[in-house]
Amino acid sequence: MEIKAIGCEPLQLKRMHIENGHTLDVYRQTGGYESLKKAMNMTSDQIIDEVKASALRGRGGAGFPTGMKWSFVPRDSPKPKYIVCNADESEPGTFKDRYLLERDPHALIEGMLIGAFALGVETCYIYYRGEYKYLIEIMDRAIEEARQANLVGKNILGSDFNCEFYTHTGAGAYICGEETALLSSLEGFRGHPRMKPPFPAVEGLYACPTVVNNVETLTSVPQIIEMGGKEWQELGTEKSGGTKLWSVSGHVKKPGVYELPMGYHDMEKFILEDCGGMLRDDKKLKACIPGGSSVYAMRADQIIGKNVTLDYEGLVEAGSMVGSGGFIVIDETVDMVDSTKNLTEFYKHESCGWCTPCREGTDWLVKIFDRIWAGGGRPEDAQLILDLCDNIEGKSFCPLGDAAAWAIQGAVKRFPEDFKKHLLQNGNGAGTSGS
């Protein structure tokens, strides 16, 4: 398990290897809470302008510019305002937030405090995925430490700024990573997504203005304030500022969490050199899913020799997306029908059931994959799968349906040979390879 920065100073990963990095003392010794003090001498607009200048984009997957999201909050609203940290990290292949929450909780608290100060927020929530329950104690302890040090609670650092923190866990639903479903769940309802508009920035938690940000997004904020937005942006590219964490898993020698500057060159080098190369030297790279399971899988020939840069624009150009940075490397031993079947089952299991296309579509797709896997594949199945994906994509209530469709479409379109193998050996059951 590697946790390191390549091509830049470790910023997010600064305290990963420091003993007791999760404690307030160590956090302060390493420059912690200085950004908060700096921010508290700035105006709201100055803070938001710095975040805008940093070109920080949401690290949860959608990549929405954070500064812009913050600026949507009506600061003159008489209602209370909230910042909710989305720590419902459940995109398959993504595990970066876990390390931040475990080893650097104060960075998140500081990031949220800066946001709260800028937006006039007095209550912050950190929504953990149910499976991260074991990490909550670390955060609760950190919040308590911060409270003792007058960093959380009333009159923070002697000012008239008050801010309270609460942690909360989901009950194990992927959909609660979607911001509106997260808010429903936080309010105590079933974790169903809500209609947008109104967007959470206007009507979010308890119908009050709410900013929902990913963990990594918020832990970037102290660095931005410390360095200055422009300087932070220049670590990366013009439109993708700063550094980004990548959760590398799959068939590489050194899986782990890597911090790369945005625009890192190039993807091939990253897989084959930085991550130690393919797990088994005699097996070739077959595919890579760079942004968590919901993005299009890339074929090796879209990566090798293609100078793919690792940033929002570079990956879109190369035919995929940054997503959450869940970087899954797949070698030639993998049958893409098998891996896609697995993902389809995931989406079916996690579909919340609210809307027709996602609920029924994923159920149907799983049944098709089951049949194919049992040897009942038919030549027309590929077309049927693509058509069903098309019927889900863009018609579902929330992006979960789109994500499911993309993952499956990507596999069917880009790895037709794997599907052919199953679909043309119709009926005799001979198509099953062990999995």
Add this chain to the structure above:
Amino acid sequence: MAEELIKVTIDGQEFEVEKGRPLIDVINEKGFGVPSFCYYADLELQASCRMCLVRIEKMPKLQASCVIRCTDGMEVTTKSEEIEKAQRAMGEFLLANHPLDCPVCDRGGECELQEVIFDWGDVEERFDEPKNAHPEKFLSPIVANDQQRCILCKRCTRVCHEWMGEDAIEAGNRGSNTVIGTYGGWLNCSQCGNCIEVCPTGTLLDGVYRHETRPWELDQTITTCTYCSDGCQLSVGSRADEVHRIVARDRYVNGINGEFLCIKGRFAHGFVNHGDRIKTPLIRYKKGGKLIPSTWDDAIAFAAERIKESKKAGVVATSRLTNETVHTLKRFADECRDGTSYAVSDTYDLAPFFENLSAPLCTHKEIRFAETIVVIGGDVDEEQPLTAKQIRQAVRNGGANLILVNDTPSRLSHQASQFIHVNPGTVEAFVLALADPSAADMAAAKMGIGRAEIDKARETANATKGDLIIMFGKELGAEAQAVAANLPSRHENRNVKLHPLAGYCNSVGASDMMPGRKPVADVVAGSDALLIAGSLSDEEFAAADLASKPFVAVQELFLTDTAAAADVVFPAASFAESDGTYTNNDGFVQRVRRAIDPVHQAKPDWMITSLLASELGADFGYSFSASAVFRSIAESHEAYEGLRYPDLKDETRPVRVKHKLVSGADVSGAVASLRDRVSQFPDAADKITEEPRVGHKLHRVTTMTGKTPQFHLLANGNPKPDDLLVSPLFQFNPDGSPKKEEESEVAAG
């Protein structure tokens, strides 16, 4: 409220519409038509079925038109290849796990899913995987759930939450395993059945009607409910002179209640064709003898003879009778024998209210859009369920202020912006406090509340610019009613409206039809020959000692205590067998229509009375036509002047009778005597803190509801059976005790 008009283009045609209207409504109204399942006007938006997808220029994806509000210059396409593919795809998805057992489904023929698919006509089924199968289960004695037919539009959970405030059903599980279920696996709610009504498919099923007939075999007769004073419009489904089911009406074309009905209106129709109905006229020839079946001619002649012989006759009507019947009874009293007294049996007499009425009655629609609603006494949830639903929606969807004055907490009190919890039996003091501020302190002390509570309510009422609606229940005595009816004339807000929480389906009409009536006890005591249409209440019956009367004739459906004590019993037709009108608590006079022929030898009540009258030599000018009776009503009652049955044809546009308004009446006498009465209330009392269970009045077994077997189980604690696949009727005795094994096998076999 006049909304700004804007221009919207739909499929190339430009329309002027009100800004902010739901696009789906505009599309359907203008005749373009998009299918939808989850959209339901006035319920919270859902946008989950994804059927109503349309293309809107400048928007990236197809949009669900139910959540789009019209904005100026919007360009909408409702028909294109892309849209049809998307809509058909949703249909295909919905059918994927749908069992397609339409030939054995109770909804087959009136299923919305079926209709949408049939409208396309050429849907190819590509889904040939195994379907997710589940057994059909009972959720209560009255609601069954075939979950595999469910398309998860969640109309049911929304009406349960928003209309009923009960939250009895909710979705459970996730994804394609989502099911509509209950908490604890058994429905302990008021069993209104609105979830069944709004269900677009055969998922939620009417446990009374289940597997009785196919919908297209039923004759549908639009009529008015015979239970409470709300006067819901309903459709009686009958086949071959048998009533099989009752539903509300269509989702869009409907009466005052839309698709809303309560448990009684929807399910308690078993009495109509029940075997206990009186089949022929009965005569007791000698006191102490038995009631012996007879012919109509003999019974009429016998009764007429006895009435002629009597010294003083009396007539008692009940407020479940049609206007036609009560009017005929009044004429009977007036025209057959001099000095005949008459009365109406009801929970309370509305005369003092109507004599002092200073503002119009409010309609149910006005309740829904009111700004402030003050409910003094009553038990709206249990006794006027439609009114309760309108109040709830006004509060929930319209942000209305609800001031509830009651001695008992109820479901509605959780939603009240101000629940004034008074000492038992002291709600009248609140009327006094409103009418006479100088008595407010005394009234507050008697009610066991702070003076501030009264002031706060008064402030809310004074700040109200829109409709301010005052409702009151049977707790108000004559003086308090008179004062309440006069309240609007003391208030500067001109939008004050009144709503009496009357007891029965025709309480208001009966009150209109019989001016100058006396209390029931006086009529009974002062007469030696009585004609009673319907039955006396238990208290009235106990006090009346009918057996000691020289002669009593009763018109009834069943051999009730009153009928059993009579000397002549005439079999009367039920509401489903007669034509007529009821006047509800909105003041709407609505039609009751004959759905089936009278059972056995029954005749409509008004006809029985007029037959008896003609035997006594009085000619009312009508003998076989309810519409002629109604004309006679229109000629003799000012409020009904000029009305004819053709005016009452359309239940979507109910006609209001013109109750006379008295402004500036002097009610100081009533206020003074109310003050005296209130001052005699005890100073201290324990408040009732326990909230009665849901359905404590709705589930009560009465002469009528008791004929539907499910009511006995509900009244006896609604026990949850071990086996949810079998009707509880096979598993429990009417008293709620489990049936012995052999018995249930026999019954089930």
